Structure formats: C-alpha cells, structure tokens
Amino acid sequence: MLPGARYNFTAPNAAVLRWLTDPGHNVAPPIARKLLGEIFASPKAVLAGVLNGLILNITALCMHRGEIFALFVVVDLTLAALRFAVVRRAVMAAARSLATPTDLYLLTALMWCALQGTMAFAAMQTGSLALQLLAATTVMGLVGPICARNYAAPRYALALIGLCDFPFVVGAALSGNRWLLILVLQTPLFLFGVASIIRRFQDMAVATLQAEQDSQDRARHDSLTNLLNxxxxxxxxxxxxxxxxxxxxxxxxxxxxxxxxxxxxxxxxxxxxxxxxxxxxxxxxxxxxxxxxxxxxxxxxxxxxxxxxxxxxxxxxxxxxxxxxxxxxxxxxxxxxxxxxxxxxxxxxxxxxxxxxxxxxxxxxxxxxxxxxxxxxxxxxxxxxxxxx
Incomplete structure (x- = not known):
C-alpha cells in the first residue's frame, strides 16, 4: 500500500455495492472513506487466501483428476491475476487522487469467495475424507482473514463469508454422511458469532477514527466560537x-x-x-x-x-x-x-x-x-x- 493512498479510494457506483459497504453507522464522510479504505488493506492476506485455495484445488486434481478441478485451477489463477491487477490499479489511482475501480475490486472479491465455496462443495461431493477435511479447513481458514480485512463493512464481510460457507454446508448436507448434517445446525450459530466479532471490531474502529477526527477538529477550531482558528x-x-x-x-x-x-x-x-x-x-x-x-x-x-x-x-x-x-x-x-x-x-x-x-x-x-x-x-x-x- 502506497503511503497516504490508503484512504483515497472512491465509493462504489452500484447501489447494491454501496449498500454492502455502508458502515451501518451514522458516521461523517471522512470516517466513512477511511473505513472503505480498510477493505483495500493487507494485499498479503489476499495472496495467502489464493495460495490456500490453490492447494485444495491442486490436491483434489491430483487425487481425482476430474475436469472440474482442472477448471477450478484455471479459473482460480485467472481470477487471482485479475484481483491483483485491480488492486494495483486502484492503489495507483488513489495515490493520484483519481477515481478508483472500487466496484470491480469488490466484485472480484465476491467472485473469488463464490469460487472457494463452489470448490468446497465439489470437494465434499467426492466422498474423500481427506478432501472433505481440507475443504473444511480451507473454508474456516478464510473466515479470519475476511473478518480482519473487511470488518469496516459488516454486510460485505458477511456476504463474503456466506459465499464461502453456504456452498460448503450444502455440499456437506448432500454428501451422504448424515453426521455432517450437524454443520447445518451449527452454521446459524457460527454466523451469529462471526457477525458479533465483526461488529465489535467495527465499533472499535469507528470509535478510534471518531476520536482522531474530534482531535483534529479541536486543533483546527477556535474553542470559544467553534469557528476555524x-x-x-x-x-x-x-x-x-x-x-x-x-x-x-x-x-x-x-x-x-x-x-x-x-x-x-x-x-x-x-x-x-x-x-x-x-x-x-x-x-x-x-x-x-x-x-x-x-x-x-x-x-x-x-x-x-x-x-x-x-x-x-x-x-x-x-x-x-x-x-x-x-x-x-x-x-x-x-x-x-x-x-x-x-x-x-x-x-x-x-x-x-x-x-x-x-x-x-x-x-x-x-x-x-x-x-x-x-x-x-x-x-x-x-x-x-x-x-x-
């Protein structure tokens, strides 16, 4: 991330993406822009997620040699290259105070999570205990980074997690192993806990940013009249x-x-x-x-x-x-x-x-x-x- 560019990303144009990334708090526009900028943070976490997904795909390909897993590998690599290109373009535009491709960035992340969920669904249908364990580990391993990178937009974070988790749970339910149906019961509790954690992180971020904004306002305003000093x-x-x-x-x-x-x-x-x-x-x-x-x-x-x-x-x-x-x-x-x-x-x-x-x-x-x-x-x-x- 370029110094000073982190908080210069423009809001998405699509109404549904604006709703997903809305912080859900009555915050001032400068704070909302900073929260949006947090979604672009930590590109290394993106790389780690891509590598984890590829490990699952390549392992499944080696074990089953099915065309579907070969297709997953190709799509995963293509989407990863697109995501990094979009991030690079967005950061360079933000550094120049130009409009950033925020919609495309958000959409590629949603597509990638949908791909991970689809891959997990396919792995659960193989009947291979090893692949099912890898799929579960991969999906659960994505939850932490998604929360950490997208806590500033709780709706968007939950959408990403849902795209990863729901196909996996459906795949588990259709796997033929009745004990895996327990995942269907656990998922609402799991999502409730995740939502609580995300909201807690966001509340802390908003409070910190608001305190910073208040401090800056006090430094720029006359205490008697509240005019600019x-x-x-x-x-x-x-x-x-x-x-x-x-x-x-x-x-x-x-x-x-x-x-x-x-x-x-x-x-x-x-x-x-x-x-x-x-x-x-x-x-x-x-x-x-x-x-x-x-x-x-x-x-x-x-x-x-x-x-x-x-x-x-x-x-x-x-x-x-x-x-x-x-x-x-x-x-x-x-x-x-x-x-x-x-x-x-x-x-x-x-x-x-x-x-x-x-x-x-x-x-x-x-x-x-x-x-x-x-x-x-x-x-x-x-x-x-x-x-x-």
Whole structure:
C-alpha cells in the first residue's frame, strides 16, 4: 500500500455495492472513506487466501483428476491475476487522487469467495475424507482473514463469508454422511458469532477514527466560537484555494469598540459578544464560504469564486449584519458593536500566502483609519502615486 493512498479510494457506483459497504453507522464522510479504505488493506492476506485455495484445488486434481478441478485451477489463477491487477490499479489511482475501480475490486472479491465455496462443495461431493477435511479447513481458514480485512463493512464481510460457507454446508448436507448434517445446525450459530466479532471490531474502529477526527477538529477550531482558528484557516487556504488557483476574496474583520466592553463588563461579557458576532457572521455568508477567528476580536472570511467588483457589497452586508442590531446580554442590557473590513482579491492582489494576508490586513488598517464601520479593498501604493501625479 502506497503511503497516504490508503484512504483515497472512491465509493462504489452500484447501489447494491454501496449498500454492502455502508458502515451501518451514522458516521461523517471522512470516517466513512477511511473505513472503505480498510477493505483495500493487507494485499498479503489476499495472496495467502489464493495460495490456500490453490492447494485444495491442486490436491483434489491430483487425487481425482476430474475436469472440474482442472477448471477450478484455471479459473482460480485467472481470477487471482485479475484481483491483483485491480488492486494495483486502484492503489495507483488513489495515490493520484483519481477515481478508483472500487466496484470491480469488490466484485472480484465476491467472485473469488463464490469460487472457494463452489470448490468446497465439489470437494465434499467426492466422498474423500481427506478432501472433505481440507475443504473444511480451507473454508474456516478464510473466515479470519475476511473478518480482519473487511470488518469496516459488516454486510460485505458477511456476504463474503456466506459465499464461502453456504456452498460448503450444502455440499456437506448432500454428501451422504448424515453426521455432517450437524454443520447445518451449527452454521446459524457460527454466523451469529462471526457477525458479533465483526461488529465489535467495527465499533472499535469507528470509535478510534471518531476520536482522531474530534482531535483534529479541536486543533483546527477556535474553542470559544467553534469557528476555524488560524491553523484551520491556513489549511483551508493552502489546500482548497491556493493549490487550485481559484479566484477568491480574503476579508479581514476587526470589531470596533470591543475593548470597552471587556473593560467595563468583564471578559465573560466579551466572550458572549464574540460568540454572538460569530453566529451573525455565519448567517451573513454564503454556503461554501469560510469564516475564521484569528484571535481576540479579529476574524477572517474567505469567499470563493467571487469577483473583486462584488467584494464591497459583500463586506457591507457583513458589516450591517454584525452592527445594525444591538446585542442583548443578560444582566448588562443592550450593547452595540461595530466592525471594520479590509479585503484583498486573489489572484488580482496576490496569492493565498502571507502576501495576501498582509494586503488584507493593510486594507483593514485603512478602513480603521478612515473612520471605522466601513470596508476597504487593498490598493497598491503604486496606484496611489499614479493617482496623485
């Protein structure tokens, strides 16, 4: 498995395969993608399973020399080659963040398990105690690796196990040995136990992934307002915008008159104002826009796919949303707070790095100096000189 490629596999397209691989938990999409990636793990286990199946086939061929077992050997080798080719293609596509042949991968695994079950059925019909023992050992030996590799998708894992086990049990029931009918009684109990183990493994995996996701979210979000913090903002800018050279506007916002609230009414009142301001900002932005708190009373909004000509009206709308209505604090009364906005446009004014942040901050400084409660776009100093001349 290539480093970093494990969790980039795309979901299957076929509805039945999506249902089979659905984790069955109400999990976030990032966790669901990671669970799907687990199905592609451990290609060595695939090789071990193929070798075990071939041992049974070749042994049966040597003992009985029947055409059916010769056909099994050919099909098994062909299907094994196809599976490894699909895995290789999927891993290479995942490493490039391209669509992966997930449907084909899942189908070839189902076909392979069906083949193992059919081979076990045929072995049970030979009447050879040695082959029957080998068939039972092969089928039971597949259960552990299937559980270990596919616990992230319990329905899919049980489908794989069923394709291996049911033909074997039917073959045992039709073998003429009445004592083997006990397998028919044991199978429901066996599948119940396997399902319980798979669900237990999956619950543990989901809990671990959720804890990891929560930790990452806490590291990227401001604990007071639950907005993105500086680290989360930079990750979004570098990953989503700069890498794609998208057009967007970076707004720097700073509250007007916030310090007196802290000084006169205490930091708890200030914190309540900051949370209320954050809520109003969320309500004023478009779906897909990003709002972040850098610290103190400084905020940043990123508006993707917005032309420079639309920046002023957007900033004015945010100012009105934040400042027009007073804030009612219990035990304090009504308080008003203003906000100033400076913005810079990408790619016209710069990139998504420190340069664009610096320019948006400079525009905010101009807005503060011009009287506060207003918006300003970054203006290149060279343009000032041209206008003055």
């Amino acid at each position: 500086r680290s989360g903002l930079m990750e979004a800018l570098d990953g989503q915008y700069a890498a794609k050279s998208r057009q967007f506007i970076l707004f720097y916002l700073d509250l007007d008159g916030f310090k007196p609230i802290n000084d006169n009414f205490g930091h708890q009142a200030g914190d309540r104002i900051l949370r209320a301001v954050a809520d109003r900002m969320r309500s004023s932005i478009r779906p897909g826009d990003i709002v972040s708190r850098l610290g103190g009373d400084e905020f940043v909004i990123v508006a993707p796919d917005m032309s420079p000509s639309a920046g002023s009206e957007y900033a004015s709308r945010v100012i009105r949303c934040v400042a027009d209505e007073p804030y009612l604090l219990e035990g304090v009364g009504q308080l008003r707070i203003g906000i100033s906005v400076g913005f810079a446009c990408a790619p016209e004014d710069g990139s998504a790095g420190d340069d664009l942040h610096r320019k948006a901050d400079a525009a905010l400084y101009d807005a503060k100096a011009a009287g506060r409660g207003i918006e300003r776009r970054f203006v290149n100093p060279a343009q000032h000189l041209v206008a003055a001349s």
